[in-house]
Amino acid sequence: MSASLNAAVAVAAATAHDPAATAHDPACAEPLAVLGRDVTVPLVTGGEVTYAALDYAASAPALQRVWDDVAAYAPYYGSVHRGAGYLSQLSTDLFEQSRVTVAGFLDCRPGDQVVFTRSTTDSLNLLAAVLPADCQVFVFETEHHASLLPWTNAQVTYLNAPRTPAEAVATLERALADREPYGPALVCVTGASNVTGELWPVKELAAAAHAHGARIVLDAAQLAPHHPVSVRDLDVDWVAFSGHKLYAPFGSGVLAGRADWLQEAEPYLAGGGASRKVSRREDGGVDVEWHTTAARHEAGSPNVIGVYSIASACRALTEAGFDNLVAREQQLVTRVREGLAEVPAVRVLSLFGEDAPRVGVISFVVDGWNSSHFAAALSAEYGIGVRDGLFCAHPLVRTLLGSEPQAQGECGAPEAAPGERSLNAIRVSFGAGTPDEHVERFVRAVKELVADGAKWQYRTEEGRCVPLRGASAQA
Numbered sequence: 001m002s003a004s005l006n007a008a009v010a011v012a013a014a015t016a017h018d019p020a021a022t023a024h025d026p027a028c029a030e031p032l033a034v035l036g037r038d039v040t041v042p043l044v045t046g047g048e049v050t051y052a053a054l055d056y057a058a059s060a061p062a063l064q065r066v067w068d069d070v071a072a073y074a075p076y077y078g079s080v081h082r083g084a085g086y087l088s089q090l091s092t093d094l095f096e097q098s099r100v101t102v103a104g105f106l107d108c109r110p111g112d113q114v115v116f117t118r119s120t121t122d123s124l125n126l127l128a129a130v131l132p133a134d135c136q137v138f139v140f141e142t143e144h145h146a147s148l149l150p151w152t153n154a155q156v157t158y159l160n161a162p163r164t165p166a167e168a169v170a171t172l173e174r175a176l177a178d179r180e181p182y183g184p185a186l187v188c189v190t191g192a193s194n195v196t197g198e199l200w201p202v203k204e205l206a207a208a209a210h211a212h213g214a215r216i217v218l219d220a221a222q223l224a225p226h227h228p229v230s231v232r233d234l235d236v237d238w239v240a241f242s243g244h245k246l247y248a249p250f251g252s253g254v255l256a257g258r259a260d261w262l263q264e265a266e267p268y269l270a271g272g273g274a275s276r277k278v279s280r281r282e283d284g285g286v287d288v289e290w291h292t293t294a295a296r297h298e299a300g301s302p303n304v305i306g307v308y309s310i311a312s313a314c315r316a317l318t319e320a321g322f323d324n325l326v327a328r329e330q331q332l333v334t335r336v337r338e339g340l341a342e343v344p345a346v347r348v349l350s351l352f353g354e355d356a357p358r359v360g361v362i363s364f365v366v367d368g369w370n371s372s373h374f375a376a377a378l379s380a381e382y383g384i385g386v387r388d389g390l391f392c393a394h395p396l397v398r399t400l401l402g403s404e405p406q407a408q409g410e411c412g413a414p415e416a417a418p419g420e421r422s423l424n425a426i427r428v429s430f431g432a433g434t435p436d437e438h439v440e441r442f443v444r445a446v447k448e449l450v451a452d453g454a455k456w457q458y459r460t461e462e463g464r465c466v467p468l469r470g471a472s473a474q475a
Contacts, residue, residue: 031328032320033064034247034433041383044456044467049383052438056245057194057361057429058387060225062309063247069312070249070305080304081273081295095304098311099294105314106239106256107230113259115294116252116307120221121146123240123255124188126297127217128153130265135184138175138214140168141395142195142351147188147219148395154186161399164352165201169208176212185214191223195393195400195427197333197361198352199223206235217257221245225431226329226359228322231257243310247317247433252306263292267299274299317432325432329360332430332439336362339443345369345450349400349425360430363391365401366450371424372465377454380467382445384438387427397425 040048053061073094078087080095099114108114117123128150131137137151140159148158157175162168172187179185187209192199202218209216215237220229224241231239238257244250267274267290274296277289290296317325337354340346345367350356366374375388390397401423428442457471 031435032247032316032325032432034061035064035067036061037433037435043383044380045472050437052382052384052441054428054430054434054438054442055385055387056225056431056434057197057222057391057427059244059250060247060431061433062249063313063316063433065316066248066309066312070309073305073308077304079301091304094308095302098307101311101314102254103256105229105318106254107228107232108256109232111259112231112257113262113294114254114256115262115297116302116310117240117255117297118251118303119146119244119253120144120219120240120242121150121253123253124217124219125150126255126268127186127238127240127261129268130261130297131186132184132261132264134181135186136179137186137188138172139188140171141399142193143188143190143393143396144194144219144221145392145394146221147190148393151188161351161396165204165356169201169204172205173208173212176209176214179212182213185209185212187214187216188219189216190219190221191229192226192359192361193351193393193396194222194361195363195391195396195425196350196352196356197222197358197363197429198350198356199227199358202236203234210235215258222359222361225317227326243306243313246310246313247431248309248313249306252303252310254310262294262297266290268297269299271299273302320432329431332434332436333358333360333362335436335439336428336430336443340364340446343447343450346446349397351396351400360434361427362429363397363400363425363427365425366446369449370465371426372460373454373458374449375426376458376465376467377449377456378442378445380458381449381455382441384442384445386442387429389424391425391427398423401425 036051036053039051041051042048076087076090078085078091080088080092082088103112103114115126117126124146131154135154137154137156138159139148139156140161142161159171159175162171187205189202189205190200191202206216217238217240218234218236220239220241223229225246229239238255240255241253243252274290275288276291279287281287337348340348346364349363365371371388375386378384378386430439455472457468458465459468
């Protein structure tokens, strides 16, 4: 890239950073600045309160740093890979440099490819589309649906939920040892559960997979925002994650790892960008030569801003220091768990037990409460946003709740009225941008709701539990 383009990129990056908003002194253990931190919401009981966003596992708020980077780049916006103009060249450079940044963030190996997608779901569906013929896939029933469901063109073995990390490794080893015929195989596993937050033994599972001639893909959607992810150290073949969980805006994701299966398969999407050369044949048909780089699976005009925002988030988290981020988050985890343990009616869901290491994702149920009713009360009466439902991990939540696998229940939509038992759970999740006050308010709210009940009346409306207008619990 020319010196002038380099200068423009440097200006865009430098002017994006407001030191007052983004400076992070690890010793201060302060949350990172995120969008929405000053938003206020109305309470049904009157007045307003600063919104406590405790649904990071669904979508984390964008870092202010990321938003500033995107705003600084926006005047330079142009179509990538296709234009001779200044802005197109600059945008192309930012796009490809973002690929380098993500590869460094993931500690990729030489020869690994970074493919930009729409999300973790898109990334895993891309990998499913390039599996070799007769590939066998092994996946635990504990996976998010993004990891559980894409493998429709393969022979899939679903593994029962393990109750310890050691059992997870042993279960996989038995399944791989028993497979016939001995051909290509892929193991898909999460790094951190989107339901319990528990960390999985990824490195040990990767060793087991490779010992039996299988490859492994890591769903890092819940891991990458909370912990460093090293493709090299974990020895996984691929890793997938989403920008919107990594403090970047919606609509961008990553699949990074080995290039061979990606290069050998037909493009995930056929079109411009994926094709290197297209020519007509004498018989009237068309011959296509596809790219062998990551562009092979990035057909169409890519989401340049989404890609750049992921790279910005990677830089921001790296500069903040994962050791500091993890240490502070674990303080929040301890506070939430200790607070919930003080309420006998609350049962925290876990596969591996109370002492299992976890990220800031905790699911629970409350005796005598419909989970949607409880979540609605947290929102309407305390300004706290959590998630209720089965969290797009239906088999896992049903296993943890002790219900039958075929029991009814929808992701995020209750089938029971307020006060009735539901098959759903409540999930609180947080991360690098969560203020201490949000966690303290949540713990206090849980205790008050269990002890005193809701202050307002609620009803089920269009699949959601909502407060009745002008109907306090005392009315």
